Amino acid sequence: MSAAAIDIAIIGAGPYGLSLAAHLGQTRRSFRIFGEPMRFWSRHMPRGMRLKSEGFASNLYDPKSEFTLEHYCKENGIPYAHIGFPVPLETFIAYGREFQRRYVPQLEQVEVEKLVERSPGFELTTAAGETVRSRSVVVATGIGSFAYFPPPLRDLPSALVSHSSHHSDVGSLRDRRVAVLGGGSSAIDIAALLKEAGADVELIARTDSLEFHNPPREPRPLLERITEPRSGLGIGWRSRLSCDVPLVFHTLPEHIRIQAVARHLGPAPCWFTRDAIVGKVPLHLGATLDRVESAGSGIRVIFSQRGEKKSIEADHLIAGTGFKVALSRLKFIDPSLRSRIRSTEDSPVLGRRFDASVPGLHFVGVSAANSFGPMLRFAFGANYAAKRLSRHLAAA
Numbered sequence: 001m002s003a004a005a006i007d008i009a010i011i012g013a014g015p016y017g018l019s020l021a022a023h024l025g026q027t028r029r030s031f032r033i034f035g036e037p038m039r040f041w042s043r044h045m046p047r048g049m050r051l052k053s054e055g056f057a058s059n060l061y062d063p064k065s066e067f068t069l070e071h072y073c074k075e076n077g078i079p080y081a082h083i084g085f086p087v088p089l090e091t092f093i094a095y096g097r098e099f100q101r102r103y104v105p106q107l108e109q110v111e112v113e114k115l116v117e118r119s120p121g122f123e124l125t126t127a128a129g130e131t132v133r134s135r136s137v138v139v140a141t142g143i144g145s146f147a148y149f150p151p152p153l154r155d156l157p158s159a160l161v162s163h164s165s166h167h168s169d170v171g172s173l174r175d176r177r178v179a180v181l182g183g184g185s186s187a188i189d190i191a192a193l194l195k196e197a198g199a200d201v202e203l204i205a206r207t208d209s210l211e212f213h214n215p216p217r218e219p220r221p222l223l224e225r226i227t228e229p230r231s232g233l234g235i236g237w238r239s240r241l242s243c244d245v246p247l248v249f250h251t252l253p254e255h256i257r258i259q260a261v262a263r264h265l266g267p268a269p270c271w272f273t274r275d276a277i278v279g280k281v282p283l284h285l286g287a288t289l290d291r292v293e294s295a296g297s298g299i300r301v302i303f304s305q306r307g308e309k310k311s312i313e314a315d316h317l318i319a320g321t322g323f324k325v326a327l328s329r330l331k332f333i334d335p336s337l338r339s340r341i342r343s344t345e346d347s348p349v350l351g352r353r354f355d356a357s358v359p360g361l362h363f364v365g366v367s368a369a370n371s372f373g374p375m376l377r378f379a380f381g382a383n384y385a386a387k388r389l390s391r392h393l394a395a396a
Contacts, residue, residue: 012140023390050086057232184267187320192276232380
């Protein structure tokens, strides 16, 4: 099947795709949006976890900023606080889906399997076999394709080794021995949930100590609010400037931007997981992973710790090792098109309007972080991206 050309196609229906579609709905541009609403959050985040971001920074964005998470919670009698009350994953998913029903009812819940360049514009092929022609395309697929595995784990079978994003439900690992690799929030969150589910958990991390975020204190003294201002990314001027002036960040030399994104707000578990881990889960800190090998029906994890070789055996290992943007992992992008996208470290290099080197192609969300700053790694950045990109696309 084929259809008349449209102005804009959006691939992805998470916070960025849905917020952009809600803004484009106020313009005269024809567009279609493809994907399952809140797919990553519902399929790749473990049930029972809570968001690191505060309530006020966990919104999707309609043009008038009317339907916030706070608004949704009040409508449904769900506990909420701007600061200090961790948002349950299930609440965030339900809110995002309700946002989609209200503001993006035209969402087509079908995956895009192929994106090719067809001058002028692009051609998309959906899983339903439909061919769509579009003058512009926005890739808003989030981080689901970018799960990072350290090299020693990459050739091992999925029955023995998996990524934290592969476990929306940890109940299948109840009563099993599970090794968790990593010292950031992904690792700590899933280790805590595994322990709660009844698994025998041990954690291995490079860091010498687990640096938990401190719980927020409100109200804060005036001097502290001036020297350490709050933003959608947390406390401090670096986070505040990342949110307030992303175009200034965009003007910085590329190597500085990449370093800033990699180092700012690095892996760190939240305060509300401390009690579930400390004193309850064996911690092997300051450890360097050497190799992982089969051991009977399970695995043996071999690591170095303070100059000493150690090992533990488990039925399964979960890599809580985060995500790393890699254009090569977006398999729906045709290789000939991908080769024309200018990139650094396999991340797209974007102009001031989220535009890639191929005219008409745009990236938002984590794929845009190296160009616009760490705010684009979080749902909070969807507000800026939706406003700026929708204005550009409407005027194009």
